[in-house]
């Protein structure tokens with residue numbers, strides 16, 4: 001396998017026919033080799049293109065801009081702000097009593113950790129497969145992360161969780177449902193109950209998903225969501241925090257920077273819960289504004305329909321990639337009603353350099369993959385051992401092994417079902433090239 005400048009591409013044209021060729025790419029993607037003309041598959045849509053904000057959201061945003069009242073507490077007499085209304089509507093969607101809209105998912109995590117009572121120096125269990133804002137939030141509040149191994153299915157390893165929980169050192173679990181993979185929440189709830197551990201859920205990738213009928217986020221005492229561009233609702237940046245606990249939520253609202261205007265929140269606890277806390281809670285200035293809230297409110301009614309669209313695409317990817325040489329997919333648990341907004345698989349029969357070459361070849365054909373086995377942080381991917389600002393980075397051989405073969409990609413809804421089929425076919429073809437039995 002080699003590359004001869006960017007006009008040349010090495011391709012295994014068809015795994016079944018076992019035809020290997022170095023092919024010259026003509027502009028119209030007609031490939032010629034040994035007199036045989038082959039039309040190869042190329043993909044040409046951007047993996048970062050989200051759908052447009054619905055017209056209702058654009059109209060609502062223009063309304064906010066025309067009003068000039070963008071700050072959540074800047075309202076006309078008797079007016080409920082967009083942010084306040086979003087909190088009310090998202091709390092209803094989530095089936096939680098309280099909801100707070102903030103500036104980002106990362107801020108929701110920091111506020112949730114503080115509101116749950118995490119103090120500097122406190123140990124917090126966290127699954128080791130997550131994204132950089134999670135260790136960042138732990139670091140920001142001075143917590144000491146205790147990373148827990150993950151299993152082959154990318155979920156937290158229950159045996160390691162039990163082992164670490166049983167030492168009694170950590171009073172909290174910050175559980176990331178990374179890439180939408182939901183672990184056995186019933187088992188996690190039992191482990192944490194047994195060891196008196198408070199669960200905070202990071203649902204950045206599971207908004208609208210369920211475990212055993214329970215909406216993701218409703219097992220823990222606090223749930224954090226992100227509305228950053230690549231998530232299930234898109235306001236560019238943004239976050240939501242939900243809970244049924246009135247004291248924690250009062251604390252969270254004060255921390256978000258409510259300037260004692262907490263009665264102007266859409267889904268807040270009664271005033272009595274703020275009476276004492278308002279003297280002791282710092283203002284961390286993480287309020288959402290009305291512009292983002294207006295955009296989000298218009299998207300919320302479309303969320304469940306969009307989840308069905310994501311899952312239709314996910315099923316196509318799964319069906320094409322299942323059982324293909326060089327690829328191992330992980331089937332989902334029947335109890336998991338996931339949101340297929342991203343797709344993960346393990347490579348098989350490829351060493352690190354073959355994986356790198358496989359990803360490069362897919363990229364040349366327009367399919368962008370992320371590899372969590374990379375030694376250096378890259379783009380949105382980083383590994384637990386990349387977060388060197390943390391005081392202690394543990395050895396996690398199992399997680400390292402799982403991530404060494406973990407490949408992932410996002411599925412934007414601007415991709416049609418046929419686009420997903422084409423991407424999967426390209427991935428499968430290239431995997432067959434690099435797979436060694």
Ligand SMILES: Cc1ncc(COP(=O)(O)O)c(C=O)c1O
Nearest residue numbers: 104105106131133202204226228
């Ligand atoms: C797993 C996970 N948790 C938390 C966050 C934080 O979200 P935000 O980007 O809104 O701060 C992200 C963002 O990408 C994420 O992927």
